[in-house]
Structure formats: C-alpha cells, structure tokens
Amino acid sequence: MPHSTPALTEADRLMTVCNSCRYCEGLCAVFPAMEMKRAFTDGDLNHLANLCHSCGACYHDCQFSPPHEFNVNVPQTLAQVRTESYAHYAWPAAAQPLFARHGMVLALGCVLTFVLFLLGFIALNEPEMLWSAHLEDARFYALMPHNAMVVLFGVAFMWMVFAIFMGARAFWRDAGAPDLSMIDHAHAAHDAARLTYLDGGGAGCFNHDDAPTDRRRLWHHFTFYGFLLCFAATVLGTAYHYLLARSAPYPWWDLPPLLGIAGGIGLVIGPVGLLIAKKRRLEAISTPGFYGMEYGFIVILLLTGVSGLALRVLGETPLLGVLLALHLGAVLTFFLTMPYGKFVHGLYRYLALSRYARDKREIGLG
Ligand code: SF4
Numbered sequence: 001m002p003h004s005t006p007a008l009t010e011a012d013r014l015m016t017v018c019n020s021c022r023y024c025e026g027l028c029a030v031f032p033a034m035e036m037k038r039a040f041t042d043g044d045l046n047h048l049a050n051l052c053h054s055c056g057a058c059y060h061d062c063q064f065s066p067p068h069e070f071n072v073n074v075p076q077t078l079a080q081v082r083t084e085s086y087a088h089y090a091w092p093a094a095a096q097p098l099f100a101r102h103g104m105v106l107a108l109g110c111v112l113t114f115v116l117f118l119l120g121f122i123a124l125n126e127p128e129m130l131w132s133a134h135l136e137d138a139r140f141y142a143l144m145p146h147n148a149m150v151v152l153f154g155v156a157f158m159w160m161v162f163a164i165f166m167g168a169r170a171f172w173r174d175a176g177a178p179d180l181s182m183i184d185h186a187h188a189a190h191d192a193a194r195l196t197y198l199d200g201g202g203a204g205c206f207n208h209d210d211a212p213t214d215r216r217r218l219w220h221h222f223t224f225y226g227f228l229l230c231f232a233a234t235v236l237g238t239a240y241h242y243l244l245a246r247s248a249p250y251p252w253w254d255l256p257p258l259l260g261i262a263g264g265i266g267l268v269i270g271p272v273g274l275l276i277a278k279k280r281r282l283e284a285i286s287t288p289g290f291y292g293m294e295y296g297f298i299v300i301l302l303l304t305g306v307s308g309l310a311l312r313v314l315g316e317t318p319l320l321g322v323l324l325a326l327h328l329g330a331v332l333t334f335f336l337t338m339p340y341g342k343f344v345h346g347l348y349r350y351l352a353l354s355r356y357a358r359d360k361r362e363i364g365l366g
C-alpha cells in the first residue's frame with residue numbers, strides 16, 4: 001500500500017515483518033493492535049505509532065534489529081511517524097511547521113511574553129509599583145486586574161482547546177472514526193492514567209547502559225498529575241472568585257494554594273526526572289530532528305512549575321512583579337503553543353487506546 005511519507009512506508013515494512021514474527025506481542029499494545037490488520041493505511045500506522053511509548057523493549061529483544069540486514073527498529077520508526085502525525089493533523093495547516101521549530105518558538109515566546117507582561121505592569125501602574133505591589137492587599141491584581149487576566153488567558157485557553165479539538169478530530173477521522181462505548185473509554189482512561197504499556201512488558205524502559213528501569217513512568221506520572229493539580233487549583237480559584245466572592249491571594253493552607261503547591265512540586269520533580277531519563281535513553285531509538293519539541297515541552301512545564309512555586313514562596317517580597325511576569329509569560333506561551341507541540345501526544349495516545357479497546361471488544365477480546 002502506498003504511503004504519504006518515507007517514515008510511514010518504513011513503518012508499513014516493519015509492521016509486515018513483525019506481523020510474521022510476533023515475538024513481541026506481549027510487550028505492549030502496539031503488537032496486538034497490529035495483529036488485527038493485514039494491510040495498513042496511513043491512519044492505521046498513525047494509530048499504532050501513538051500506542052507506542054518508545055520503551056525500547058522490542059528493539060532490545062529483536063533478533064532483526066541493526067546490524068541485521070532487516071534493520072528492524074520499531075521504536076525509532078514509530079517515534080518518527082508519531083511526531084510527524086502531530087504536525088500532519090495540526091490545525092490550522094499553516095501552523096504545521098511550528099512543530100519542527102517548537103523549541104525556538106517556546107524560547108522566543110517566553111522571552112517576548114515576559115517582557116510584554118513587565119511592560120504592561122509598568123504601563124498600567126506607576127513604574128515603582130513593579131517593586132512594591134507585594135505591599136498591596138490585592139498583590140498581583142494590583143499589577144494586572146483580575147478581569148484583564150481572565151480575558152487574556154480565557155481567549156488563549158479557548159483557542160488552544162479549539163485548535164487541539166480540530167487536530168484530534170482529523171486524527172480520529174483518519175483512524176476510521178469508529179464508534180466508542182463507555183467501556184472503551186473506561187479501558188482507555190485506565191490505561192492512560194496508569195501508563196499501562198510504558199513498562200516494556202514489565203522490565204521497564206531501556207537505556208544506553210542496558211539496564212531497564214521503571215522511572216520514566218514515575219516521572220511521567222509526577223508531570224501528568226502535577227499538571228492536573230495545577231489545573232484544578234486554577235479552576236477552584238476561579239470558582240472561589242466568582243461563586244464565593246473570595247479573591248486571591250489565599251492563605252497557603254486553603255485548597256487552591258495546596259493544590260497549586262502539590263501540582264507545582266509535581267511539575268518540578270517530573271520534568272527534571274524526564275530530562276535526566278532522556279539523557280540516558282538508548283541513542284539508537286531516539287528521533288533526530290525533533291529534539292526541540294521533545295526538550296522544549298519538558299522545559300516549559302518545568303519553568304511553569306518553578307515560577308509558580310517561586311511566586312508562592314517569594315510573593316511577599318519585591319520580586320513579586322518580576323516573578324508574576326515570568327509565570328504568566330510561561331503559562332501564556334504554554335497555552336498558545338500547546339496545539340503545536342508535544343502536549344498533543346497525551347490526547348492522541350488516549351484516542352489510540354480508545355480505538356485499541358474498541359477493536360479488541362469487536363473481536364471478543366475486550
Ligand atoms: S520487533 Fe523484531 S522480534 Fe519483535 S515482533 Fe518485530 S521482528 Fe519480531
């Protein structure tokens with residue numbers, strides 16, 4: 001079957017080899033999902049690629065991996081297909097080149113938004129307020145009114161949600177847009193929440209020292225749940241403001257700060273662990289050409305976590321204004337670039353897991 005890119009063509013070749021071999025079928029969801037097909041469309045291969053966690057187990061176990069002439073490197077090829085699929089489905093299409101330059105876009109975005117927030121704080125107030133806002137009752141709202149924050153971040157958030165929805169819709173259509181039951185969603189949510197298939201069939205992820213570990217899953221969990229806790233803190237803070245007429249800042253023991261602190265710690269520990277884990281990964285299964293996206297996503301999460309915690313610890317000092325500009329700049333950059341970077345992998349993986357659960361159910365295995 002002809003394919004639209006060299007990576008998809010190579011993935012088709014590998015899946016055909018693997019479908020004859022089937023040695024790795026117990027390692028993850030990719031191989032059982034592959035076995036349900038004899039021929040692969042682009043949508044099928046993108047589906048399989050988004051089931052893969054790049055644990056490296058099938059590369060390590062494969063008798064046909066390089067230097068064998070079959071040159072079977074499933075993790076590297078599926079990683080290439082997966083990262084190209086993010087760009088392929090991105091909306092609008094004109095934004096697709098942003099994936100290849102994601103690291104640079106994030107760096108420029110953070111610097112630009114930081115400077116613009118600083119200039120905005122000075123333009124809206126007396127310049128000296130930048131260093132004295134911590135003495136005001138309203139603290140950060142003395143620098144930027146609450147409604148202005150809501151409008152700015154609300155618009156960015158809605159744009160992000162819409163763009164990601166459009167990309168996910170294209171991904172799902174390419175996968176055949178199968179009907180899903182609640183059971184399929186429950187299976188997918190369970191596997192996504194636990195990262196069931198990230199452990200290489202139980203051994204863990206493979207590194208250049210040939211000693212597999214399960215830490216990559218741990219760092220993913222810190223990052224994912226840290227992000228969710230920060231999101232919950234923001235939603236709860238908004239409810240406090242509009243429903244209970246209670247404005248920030250809140251004392252540290254109140255629920256929004258507690259959620260935010262726990263989430264911020266997760267967003268520091270998780271990304272630092274992921275950065276270290278990335279350095280230790282097997283070179284042979286990495287995807288050259290996408291390092292900016294891979295590292296940029298982790299670094300922006302880390303910057304969000306660090307600046308949020310710093311704001312909590314140093315928010316009653318003259319550094320409030322600078323830290324607020326840094327934190328708001330990081331969050332705004334993150335929101336605006338979410339549809340054009342690694343963030344989409346979580347949603348595409350969930351959709352791939354949903355289709356996998358549905359396909360299994362269809363043949364009586366679910
Ligand atoms: S990766 Fe290698 S060992 Fe595993 S199923 Fe494919 S060909 Fe067989």
Ligand code: SF4
Nearest residue numbers: 028052053055056058
């Ligand atoms: S999840 Fe691991 S075992 Fe499965 S295809 Fe990807 S690298 Fe191979």
